[in-house]
Amino acid sequence: MSVSLTPTTSLTPTTKIRKGRNFVRRLPLGPTGALASLALLVSACAEDKPLNTFEPRGPKAQGIYDLMTPIWIIMIVVFVVVVGGTLVLTVIGRVKPEDYDENDLPKQVHGHTVAELAWTIAPAILLAGVSFPMVSAIWDLERDNKPGELDVMVIGQQWYWEYRYDVDGDGFFEDVDGDGELYGIEGDGDQDDKEWPLNLALDDDDLSVPNQLVIPAGQQVDLTLTSRDVVHSFWIPRLNGKRDTVPGRLTFWSIDADKPGEYNGACGEFCGLSHARMRMSVVALPEAEFDQWLKNQMSLSEVPEEPAQGQDPSPERAGYEVFASQCARCHVVNNSDSALQELYPKDFEADLLSGAAPDLTKFATRSVFAGAIFSQYSGIDPDDDNLDVTNYLQLAGTERLNEALLTRWIKNAPEEKAMYPEGRRGMPAFPGLSDTDVENLVAYLATLD
Amino acid sequence: MTTATAGVSVADSHDGNEAHRTSLNLSNMKVAMWLFLASECLLFGALISTYLLSKARFLTELLAGNPIVEASIDNPGLVREMQETGSVEPLFDIPFTSFSSFVLLMSSLAMVLAHKAVSEADYKNTRIWLATTALLGSIFIAGQIYEFTAFKEEGLSFTGSLLGSAFYTLTGFHGVHVSIGILMLLTLLVLSFKGKLNQDRAETVELVGLYWHFVDIVWVLIFTIVYLIP
Amino acid sequence: MSDTAVKASADVVDDAHDSHAHPTETQYWLVFLILAVITAFEVLWSYLGLSGPLLVVPLLAMMVVKFVIVAGVFMHLWFDMKMLNGKLFTLAFASGIVIALSVYTVVVATYEFNV
């Protein structure tokens, strides 16, 4: 299996370096030197540790980080006292067996009640002291859904993520019984609006984007999480801690990025074969760009023109036709072609146990694919300062498309990422496709922007 | 697992009346039996909680109209009734189950009288009461088998629905316990007829009795929690 | 020496048994009657068409009473407890019940207080 592919993390290296320095500046001055060095050890060369939990980049993650500080201090103090004390006592107390005199016993101390009470009560007080800020932090971390904030539903699936945007603000579920109350935004909501199975119950106007979550920076984004198959865990270390996506349940969480940038994550709960290859990417855009992005995502993708009578179809058109015959069985492309529309929405479960394959309508606008393990763009120079989020939207373009990788993926996806197509989980290999077919498919996919 | 452990207990209960020195002045078997029963509390507790949670989830989905869950009970009329009452009560036949609960309760009385008889060297009554206990237990089991078939006909199957899985597993586990108890009672009865169950062995009867009463207690819980509070 | 020793030992054991007189046969029947009445009452209660705590609380209370009576009288817990060291296994059993009751109640509670 070959996996030495372009890393996913190289989109905005400059931002990372900048943030790394910020972090050092932000280190609290109070803690002991030991704490500082622990933090430094962990965040050493911060710029190339995209999942580092010691580099919060949003208020939620920052809150967790701040809460940890006192417990690190306690730990280090206890460590020094207990472990240091033990070693010192060992060294001073040691007697060589040959020097040992069995009638010269040390003082036979059986115990000391005051000491016992002291070391029962002191840790208890210390821990009680930590408990208060901890409990308040637990409640702070719970999602506090305010109107106007962007609502996204996160759906975990073996082994990629799907993000559903509540664009029109009417929740993710239709108001089936028409009472104005909705299921599943907060708490359990109106149970009567629940529909089954979950993946078909979504409001039609909403937008589905796989693999890359795009959010407006500087603004809280509320997440409603669930899973189509097994338990996964949504985790963007720099933006917040984890929250599991549990099938049959809705869980709630929120993330918040201070600044534009790309933030990486990884599935945080073992979820079967390719758990290791179920990663995440969140891109925070400045508000205006986000709106632009959203508008683009909501539009239909183009259908390559049919060739004029007697002429060969363009590679894109040829690819489109292969796509319609081979791929549309699982993948959605939302466009104006009524022939394809007939297939959509269709019965995913017939093909896939997990119930869905990535929506490819705007495939080429994303910088990662296949569970965020692959970068779509080749030849990116990590030191290129122009590669900033601000031109995220311009990144999409054929010159940069990582054609070789995409070709390999289409030909034999399970080779790139262990999957279980025969168990109806994941994408099958297509040994039957000719090289030209695949070339054409790649050409077509590149137009989806 | 239960089978094996309980089987072992029968075998080892023979050393009930040993007269060796022990720290607690109790026989080892008696201490062991109480420990085993303590551990059974956790087992049945887990099964009862599983039932409660599964039933709650089943009902929530059913009341919300989940088509899969609706289809999981092979009886539209029953489903409608459950949805109307908001409970699984329509499934149960309370008078019938009350009767079998009563039978089990009565068997506990017979059990305790058997122990009393054997410790007073009244072997005739010992046999009578042991047989009565076993008989009452068997009636209970017969009732349960009848109930299972009736429920199955009503559309509740073990593999079909969450409720079915949870219900049959809980009551089935209890039924297996009762059956093992009956086997132990029959063994005692045989021993008694062979003249091997005399006063000195009263403790063996007491131990089987402990097990029997415990199984009865578990039914007290199940009857209330499962049947009366649906 | 064996004969005397055995006799003596038997006495010790007998003493241990006799020191906690078990109930008489009539008492057992009486207790059973009480249990039967409670059961009848339980069933009756479930037919009153009540719901919510009004249904559940008395039923649970009666269940506990039955539990305690069976364990206490039929399983001799009340008498054994008074016996020398009888508390020890009572304690072991009780801790089983207490742990079971508390962990499973908490599990169910975590579902109730989900938010």
Place this chain on the structure above:
Amino acid sequence: MAIVERPLALPEGDLPEIENPLGAFSRPHKETGIKDWLTTVDHKKIGIMYGTASIFFMMIGGVAALLIRIQLATPDSNFLSADAYNQLYTMHGTVMIFLVVMPIGAAFANYLLPLQVGARDVAFPRINAFSFWCFFLGGLMLNTSWFLGGGPDGGWFNYAPNNGVAYSPSNGIDFWNVGLLITGIASLSGAINLITTVLNMRAPGMDLMKMPIFVWMTLVTQFLLLFAIPIITTAQVLLLMDRLFGANFFNVEQGADPLLWQHLFWIFGHPEVYLMILPAFGIVSEVIPAFARKPIFGYPFMVFSGVAIGFMGFGVWAHHMFVPGMGPLSVSAFAVATMFIAVPTGVKILNWVATLWGGKLILNTAMLFSIGLITQFTVGGLSGVSHALAPSDTQQTDTYYIVAHFHYVLFGGALFGFMAGFYFWWPKAFGYILNEAWGKWNFWVMVVGFNLTFGPMHILGLQGMPRRIHTYDAAMGFNLWNLVATIGSMILAVGVLLFVVNALVSLRDWKNAGRPNPGPDPWDARTIEWSIQSPAPEHNFDYDPQIVSVDDWWYQKYAEDETGRLRKVAHGADIAQPGNGEGVHLPAPSYWPILLAASLPLLGYGLIFSLWLTIPGGFLLVVSMFGWALEPADDLDLAHDHDDHDDHDDHDDQDDHESIVETASAEDTALVGDAPSPGDTA
């Protein structure tokens, strides 16, 4: 005190062949060689078998760990496939926990409990043998999954619904289920047996508060097993029903809730981690006073903190579930409860430190490992407290930071404690002392390897490396520390191997030196197992020891002089029991425990592959249960006249075989009185 005379001794030498009236159901003779091990009901042999089997399984778990480390040494490695990796780490965790650490605890418990409470055997010797065989055969069965379609691949806690047939179609998880159900029977029957032994078979005078700390900690451990095993049993039965019989307990489509599994698993799982550490705590509580030449500091506090840990252990399980969305109220409650479990644990740690304080420390290998436990466990305990902080756990859970935590407590805690125990009690069990020079090497290589392996995992975890990933991307920045950890694991493996080497080298040297006897009390130790010969004679005690105080043996050797100082008044070797088993009546070996235990895996294979296969298993089960029940108390060849004192039939012979074997010399013990001395019995 009831005394029954047992006039017959176990004769030595060849036994005459006598016709067996009971045919197949008669008990085997006292066997030799392999047959002896298969049929023994002696708690010491069973303890040794537990230990040996655990070390065998540790090799399997260790090789799995090394393969894991090789795979993770470099980024994007394809040494192992994703599938193989998942099976390996699942089996690594499962084997290490259920087939290594728990049974080593059982090994010490079996070997030492009767010796430390002054009993001849456990309460039910045949059940004891049955427990061992259930553990061993269940463990073997679990490991046959490697060859029968692949191991389990859901992680050691095997979350639903990933453990369902839909997501794990191979039979691996069925093996996991059935294998662990069988070892669960072992733990449960063992727990009942050992608790009964401790509660009911203590030597005269040994009140609860005079029991050695190891006995206390084992008692708590066994109670934890007693209450925790039925919970995982339930969970596994539910899963088994789902997987093999199509039930719906974890079928989300039917409305099931995956969190049910998590709750059931962790209500078991957390007590489980404490029952792995408490035996080790007990061991170092014996070793440290012995080599600090001081009594344990704060005996009652050591006892009560252990009991407190046991109880609190049942109230914190949901700290493994801070992220599945239980709701803030539950999370807060469990987070606070978890933090406070540091208090009783801290009491233990600090009492050991106080025992070291002012002691004259003899730093031999057992002592070094004990000090190793104090320091390494503290590191692991402290990281545990940092997970208890629920919000920070949302960053740490399922990362290598957790992996670091639990290896520090499990390896640095439990296994270091067990190593100390091996070095300490080896002469009692085998009659020779392990080589100190090799021992020191063993210790230092292990400490260095251990910290190199698992220390870097703290950093990796905080840098965001998720656990249970078969590969990671080079750009994630995990390369350096993973490589270090892999190198460390190789050193650690050498350290583990050094122990095995030491056992063999020491044995060879001992044989070459003409098998010198280390004497009953080579360490000048404190508890009564040192008052009998080494290796411990088959009948343990010649007569019941009379217990006057905690560390009773020590106070037989040391007494206060006029100035109030302790002085040596007797040498252990002089006052130890001579090891004369005359007049002692021991239970005969039995075939049935192993046969009964063997029927269970057979039934298990039947469940997994075809119900037809359950027929031989079921047949064996029934036969062995009958055999067990009908088996006479004794080897009939050695039959002695029982009817001198009871007038009922032979059936009663079974009375004594499961209970403590009687001593021939109860009057002797009475004569011995408060100051037992061996001369009285001679």
